[in-house]
Amino acid sequence: MAHALTTFDIELTLLLEGVYQKYQHDFRHYARSSLRRRIRQAMERFGCRSVSHLQERVLHEPEVFAQMLQYFTVQVSEMFRDPEYFLALRRQVIPLLSTYPSIRIWVAGCSTGEEVWSLAILLAEEGLLERSIIYATDINPEALKAAEAGIYAIDRVAQFSQSYLRAGGTRSLADYYTATVHGVLLDRSLRRGVVFADHSLATDSVFSEVHLVSCRNVLIYFDRELQERALKLFDEALIHRGFLGLGSRETLRFTSQASRYAEFCASERIYQRL
Incomplete structure (x- = not known):
């Protein structure tokens, strides 16, 4: 039997769909385990009690979306890494x-x-x-x-x-x-x-x-x-x-x-x- 999705995962899916529809940035196929961790960090950073609350801010405040890009994408790099x-x-x-x-x-x-x-x-x-x-x-x-x-x-x-x-x-x-x-x-x-x-x-x-x-x-x-x-x-x-x-x-x-x-x-x- 398939596992029921958590509320967090359902809300995360809706957030990614909303971002795609509004800003044409597609994160719907990013690895979920890594995204979950980073979205939790973003919720803390923006003082949001739920992913839905974060979605509301992201969709209504373009400046929040601009800041969210650092959570959707991983910015880790070094010169001559490896x-x-x-x-x-x-x-x-x-x-x-x-x-x-x-x-x-x-x-x-x-x-x-x-x-x-x-x-x-x-x-x-x-x-x-x-x-x-x-x-x-x-x-x-x-x-x-x-x-x-x-x-x-x-x-x-x-x-x-x-x-x-x-x-x-x-x-x-x-x-x-x-x-x-x-x-x-x-x-x-x-x-x-x-x-x-x-x-x-x-x-x-x-x-x-x-x-x-x-x-x-x-x-x-x-x-x-x-x-x-x-x-x-x-x-x-x-x-x-x-x-x-x-x-x-x-x-x-x-x-x-x-x-x-x-x-x-x-x-x-x-x-x-x-």
Whole structure:
């Protein structure tokens, strides 16, 4: 016999449907376990006694919805996060990408931009930044604003620097930023080929043909149906023999796209389109 849904889950379904109908942001296929936890945090933050109360505020107060985006989406990122992934890109993927006259990379779900800036540094060090475009997309306008600003708290820099060196960095990370009163500001020259844009993997379509899609630690927050939709988008965007990089807890195995890719660097979840 099917379990009866709790009132909380029924109200959560109605909230997600309401957000989709009113704001065209689709979170209906995000993983429920993670959403439940974050919606409870939001209820506390906005002083709401129930999800219905939160829904009322979200639908009637657009400024509350804007703040809610940080609860619907997970904004956790670091520069050169999982350094082995960036080392594999540097040693195995970049040499192949360098054979193309121009390179297009899509960072899907770029959050506050740490991965985007990391890739720009890597491309600069490999002499490829001049002929590369990085499309950095996310659904959260506040996160995109922070990504574009490229300012990060000073207390995070030691960790960033360690990861940069483990990722095969050839200089000092300090060469790429200046300290300001607000934190460290990344070098504007890295920004040249980066396009920041609002894009939803739940509702939008492909906007360009690319050589590499990097979408790490995003699919784990989607249910199976939305994971499949996102993977189909990446497949449409990628050129023949293009590359797809996923997070350490994500895989193409058991998905409808599995047969379309070879495991190029299995340990780092880098796949090559066949």
